[in-house]
Amino acid sequence: MKDYSLKINGHNYDVQIDDVNESSTLAHVVVNGVEFEVEIEGAKAAKTTKPQVAPAPKSANSAMITPATAAPSPRLSASAPSSGYAVKSPLPGTVLAVKVNVGDRVTTGQTLVVLEAMKMENNIDADRGGVVKEISVQQGATVMEGDNLIVIE
Incomplete structure (x- = not known):
C-alpha cells in the first residue's frame, strides 16, 4: 500500500x-x-508467466562454456595422448610457464609446468622419467582439473 x-x-x-x-x-x-x-487508462495488462528452467544437455561441459567477450585460451592440442604417460593438471588454473620442450629427457621429480591456482604458484613435477613426446598447453592457457599437460614416453 x-x-x-x-x-x-x-x-x-x-x-x-x-x-x-x-x-x-x-x-x-x-x-x-x-x-x-x-x-488505469492506456495501460496494458501484463501477462506473467513463470520462466521454465531447462536442464543442461548431458554433453555440456563447463570447459566448453566461455563468455562471448572472452578470447579463447591458447591451447596447442586438445586431443588425448596417442601413447606414453600423460601428466594431468591436478587442479584448475592458468599455465604460468612450461619448463620443458618436446624431445627433452626428464627425470622423476623434475618441474614440467608452473600452474597458478587460487593465487598460488604450483609446480607440476614428473612422476617418472622419460622423453617429452607432446606438450598440450602453452603459457597463458587456462586448464581444468584432469586436462593433459604433457606426455612423457
Missing part, C-alpha cells in the same frame, strides 16, 4: 493505492476515505 498527499486545484487529497492487479488494468484506490476501483 502506498500513501500520497495530492493538491489538485487548491484542494488537498489523501490517496492510498492498496492493490494494483498486474494481470489487469484495475487498481484499488482510497481517496479521502472513499474507496474506488480505478482502471
Whole structure:
C-alpha cells in the first residue's frame, strides 16, 4: 500500500493505492476515505508467466562454456595422448610457464609446468622419467582439473 498527499486545484487529497492487479488494468484506490476501483487508462495488462528452467544437455561441459567477450585460451592440442604417460593438471588454473620442450629427457621429480591456482604458484613435477613426446598447453592457457599437460614416453 502506498500513501500520497495530492493538491489538485487548491484542494488537498489523501490517496492510498492498496492493490494494483498486474494481470489487469484495475487498481484499488482510497481517496479521502472513499474507496474506488480505478482502471488505469492506456495501460496494458501484463501477462506473467513463470520462466521454465531447462536442464543442461548431458554433453555440456563447463570447459566448453566461455563468455562471448572472452578470447579463447591458447591451447596447442586438445586431443588425448596417442601413447606414453600423460601428466594431468591436478587442479584448475592458468599455465604460468612450461619448463620443458618436446624431445627433452626428464627425470622423476623434475618441474614440467608452473600452474597458478587460487593465487598460488604450483609446480607440476614428473612422476617418472622419460622423453617429452607432446606438450598440450602453452603459457597463458587456462586448464581444468584432469586436462593433459604433457606426455612423457
